[in-house]
Amino acid sequence: RKEVEQDPGPFNVPEGATVAFNCTYSNSASQSFFWYRQDCRKEPKLLMSVYSSGNEDGRFTAQLNRASQYISLLIRDSKLSDSATYLCVVNSGYSTLTFGKGTMLLVSP
Amino acid sequence: NAGVTQTPKFRVLKTGQSMTLLCAQDMNHEYMYWYRQDPGMGLRLIHYSVGEGTTAKGEVPDGYNVSRLKKQNFLLGLESAAPSQTSVYFCASSYTGSHSYEQYFGPGTRLTVT
Numbered sequence: 001r002k003e004v005e006q007d008p009g010p011f012n013v014p015e016g017a018t019v020a021f022n023c024t025y026s027n028s029a030s031q032s033f034f035w036y037r038q039d040c041r042k043e044p045k046l047l048m049s050v051y052s053s054g055n056e057d058g059r060f061t062a063q064l065n066r067a068s069q070y071i072s073l074l075i076r077d078s079k080l081s082d083s084a085t086y087l088c089v090v091n092s093g094y095s096t097l098t099f100g101k102g103t104m105l106l107v108s109p
Numbered sequence: 110n111a112g113v114t115q116t117p118k119f120r121v122l123k124t125g126q127s128m129t130l131l132c133a134q135d136m137n138h139e140y141m142y143w144y145r146q147d148p149g150m151g152l153r154l155i156h157y158s159v160g161e162g163t164t165a166k167g168e169v170p171d172g173y174n175v176s177r178l179k180k181q182n183f184l185l186g187l188e189s190a191a192p193s194q195t196s197v198y199f200c201a202s203s204y205t206g207s208h209s210y211e212q213y214f215g216p217g218t219r220l221t222v223t
Binding site for chain 2: 042044045046049087096097099100102
C-alpha cells in the first residue's frame, strides 16, 4: 500500500464552486499532516497544516480523521487563482515527510 | 531574504557526465533536503542533512552523493549521470527536523540526461 494516496484528478470546477479533496495515509504513527500547493512548474509551498480538531484558513478547511487515516481539504468559493496541484503530506519519521502525488484542480471562468 | 536558491536552473548532461547541484539558504535553517519529482511519481526524498557535516539517505539515494560542509549550503552530486536521473530536483530547508515544521523549497533544477 502506498504511504500517501490521492486522487490525481483533474477536478474541473467553475468559479465559485466548492470542491473537496481527500487523501489517505498508511502510517498510523504519523503525527503531522499538511496540505502543500504546487503551481505548474513551480516549487511546492505550504498551504496549511492539518490539526486533529480541524482548522480553517479563509476559504480553506482541513480535516483529519485519525481512525480512518484520511485527511481532507475543502475549498469554498473557488477562484481562478486556486488552479494548482494540491499535495497531501504526512510525516514519515521525525525529520522526514512523505508527499502524495497530488490532486490537480482546474477552476474555469 | 532570498530564501532557498538553487543553481543551476536548467542543465542538459550526456550519459556518464558528472555534475553538482547547489542549494543555498539564508534562513539559518538546520535541516536541508534534496527531492526529485517525476511525472506520476510525486516528490521523493533523495538525501537529507540534519546539520552541518551530517547527511542521511532518503528513499531514493542510489546514484547520488551529498555534502553539507557549510550550514547554509547543501550540494547534490551525480558522479555518472544516467537517463533515469532526468528529473526536476528540489531542495528544501526547515528550521528544525521536527516533522511539524514547514519545509521551504527552492525553485528547482530541471535536469535532462541524454
